[in-house]
Amino acid sequence: MRELEHWIGGKSVAGASGRRGPVYDPAQGVQTASVPLASAEEVGGAVEVAAEAAAEWGAGSLSARAGVLFRLRDLVARAAPDLAAAVTAEHGKVLDDAAGEVARGLENIEFACGIPHLLKGAHSTEVSSGVDVHTVLEPLGVVAGITPFNFPVMVPLWMLSNAIACGNAFVLKPSEKDPSVSLLLAELAKEAGLPDGVLNVVHGDAVAVDALLGHPGVAGVSFVGSTPIARSVYEAGARHGKRVQALGGAKNHMVVLPDADVDAAADAAISAGFGSAGERCMAISVVVAVGAVGDALVDAIAARVPSVVVGPGSDPDSQMGPLVTAEHRDRVRGYVEGAESEGARLVVDGRSGERPQGFFLGCTLLDRVRPGMRVYDDEIFGPVLSVVRADSYEEAVNLVNESPYGNGVAVFTRDGGAARRFERDVTAGMVGVNVAIPVPVGFHSFGGWKSSLFGDSAMYGPEGIRFYTRPKVVTTRWPDPATSEIDLGFPRTR
Ligand code: NAD
Numbered sequence: 020m021r022e023l024e025h026w027i028g029g030k031s032v033a034g035a036s037g038r039r040g041p042v043y044d045p046a047q048g049v050q051t052a053s054v055p056l057a058s059a060e061e062v063g064g065a066v067e068v069a070a071e072a073a074a075e076w077g078a079g080s081l082s083a084r085a086g087v088l089f090r091l092r093d094l095v096a097r098a099a100p101d102l103a104a105a106v107t108a109e110h111g112k113v114l115d116d117a118a119g120e121v122a123r124g125l126e127n128i129e130f131a132c133g134i135p136h137l138l139k140g141a142h143s144t145e146v147s148s149g150v151d152v153h154t155v156l157e158p159l160g161v162v163a164g165i166t167p168f169n170f171p172v173m174v175p176l177w178m179l180s181n182a183i184a185c186g187n188a189f190v191l192k193p194s195e196k197d198p199s200v201s202l203l204l205a206e207l208a209k210e211a212g213l214p215d216g217v218l219n220v221v222h223g224d225a226v227a228v229d230a231l232l233g234h235p236g237v238a239g240v241s242f243v244g245s246t247p248i249a250r251s252v253y254e255a256g257a258r259h260g261k262r263v264q265a266l267g268g269a270k271n272h273m274v275v276l277p278d279a280d281v282d283a284a285a286d287a288a289i290s291a292g293f294g295s296a297g298e299r300c301m302a303i304s305v306v307v308a309v310g311a312v313g314d315a316l317v318d319a320i321a322a323r324v325p326s327v328v329v330g331p332g333s334d335p336d337s338q339m340g341p342l343v344t345a346e347h348r349d350r351v352r353g354y355v356e357g358a359e360s361e362g363a364r365l366v367v368d369g370r371s372g373e374r375p376q377g378f379f380l381g382c383t384l385l386d387r388v389r390p391g392m393r394v395y396d397d398e399i400f401g402p403v404l405s406v407v408r409a410d411s412y413e414e415a416v417n418l419v420n421e422s423p424y425g426n427g428v429a430v431f432t433r434d435g436g437a438a439r440r441f442e443r444d445v446t447a448g449m450v451g452v453n454v455a456i457p458v459p460v461g462f463h464s465f466g467g468w469k470s471s472l473f474g475d476s477a478m479y480g481p482e483g484i485r486f487y488t489r490p491k492v493v494t495t496r497w498p499d500p501a502t503s504e505i506d507l508g509f510p511r512t513r
Contacts, residue, residue, distance in 0.1 A: 029215025072216025126461030351401030425468030
């Protein structure tokens with residue numbers, strides 16, 4: 020069994036806390052590695068190493084930083100199959116899906132390659148007689164990233180690409196469930212020429228997270244994970260005077276209007292509901308069927324479920340892999356077990372998809388789901404798709420807007436006017452029009468509303484640059500003996 024180590028100061032460092040956690044191959048259901056769980060002292064040591072590296076890196080030239088990012092882009096692209104295989108081995112998602120995750124992560128490195136342009140700042144000449152003003156964007160110093168299990172390559176790249184491009188040093192605390200691939204990323208960054216200590220990987224659990232949140236040397240924290248932890252990370256980070264962006268969970272609705280193409284909507288519901296076994300924060304969890312489309316849509320989705328090939332992620336024929344742990348599979352199964360007693364109609368029962376080995380669960384389709392049922396109210400994070408019937412457009416939009424979450428939402432329609440109205444009516448951060456998973460490309464920014472994001476900054480793209488820098492505004496006057504005078508009044512423009 021592999022014994023993983025931390026990555027601090029450009030090299031592997033053995034865990035010293037004496038605490039370790041198991042890492043599984045979800046397709047086999049067996050432990051394949053153990054991961055060290057850092058103590059507060061180990062976290063402190065990594066932050067100190069990062070702080071030392073940050074001073075030099077942040078003062079270095081933009082072209083040097085861009086050069087590292089260009090090389091990292093090429094190395095990650097070349098290593099994409101290995102990275103995808105490492106994701107599949109510990110997360111369980113199918114290889115093609117893992118490759119898609121790497122490709123979406125690459126977008127963030129590509130965006131960050133433009134850092135000389137992105138940090139241009141602003142200049143105003145002659146704001147007053149003989150006075151100029153310019154704004155520069157300076158790095159924060161050491162920033163930390165705490166990431167979830169479901170995108171072990173993409174989410175770290177959401178954060179670290181822009182963080183290091185802006186001149187910060189980064190301490191990554193990846194999910195302890197699938198930690199190996201973060202070490203591969205760190206090795207590639209070193210190969211790309213990133214100075215030691217600018218990117219560090221410290222494994223751990225709540226102890227490591229609390230240590231990062233309480234460490235005075237950490238200036239900013241990016242978090243992605245479940246809503247209760249996101250909320251507490253935001254509150255604790257803010258209490259310690261840090262800049263925090265904390266992205267939480269979701270319950271994404273796909274509204275299907277009566278004029279929609281039923282086959283296209285059913286295809287999208289299957290893909291977005293069961294892709295990655297529903298373990299995506301942008302997965303569609305609820306299909307809202309408006310008016311007469313309901314029966315035909317439920318029939319079309321149900322007819323497609325048996326065609327989803329469930330199997331090990333490493334098998335190229337598989338379309339959906341296992342869930343990440345046995346515990347999580349059991350939790351998701353609990354929702355399926357309780358759905359009928361809550362009043363839902365169990366159209367397809369995913370429990371038949373369980374296997375003697377591995378953390379598998381098949382696709383479940385529920386109809387006649389209503390708010391107040393656990394399957395509707397809770398984020399399930401598994402292959403369970405609920406259909407809610409709505410009589411009108413207004414009822415559908417109210418469902419979306421009354422959800423405590425506001426990550427992604429989609430509308431399926433052929434009516435441009437209805438889509439335009441929907442876009443304006445819904446309270447969610449990312450909206451898809453005939454696009455079920457509207458994850459923004461790397462040069463826009465990603466973030467939900469309501470309990471899907473705590474803090475005022477979305478992730479990556481322009482918002483990422485803003486988060487990882489602080490502006491300094493410099494007002495300059497060069498002495499001109501001809502105009503020099505004593506004036507005790509408050510400076511005014513002249
Ligand atoms: P999680 O909240 O359990 O864990 C996320 C991170 O927090 C991990 O690094 C974990 O080690 C750490 N953590 C866990 N418990 C902690 C505690 N008590 N105190 C401090 N830190 C703790 O989330 P997960 O199960 O890894 O990931 C799935 C969740 O992430 C889902 O809710 C999903 O919606 C969400 N997610 C959100 C987005 C988004 O962009 N909004 C993206 C991906 C995942």
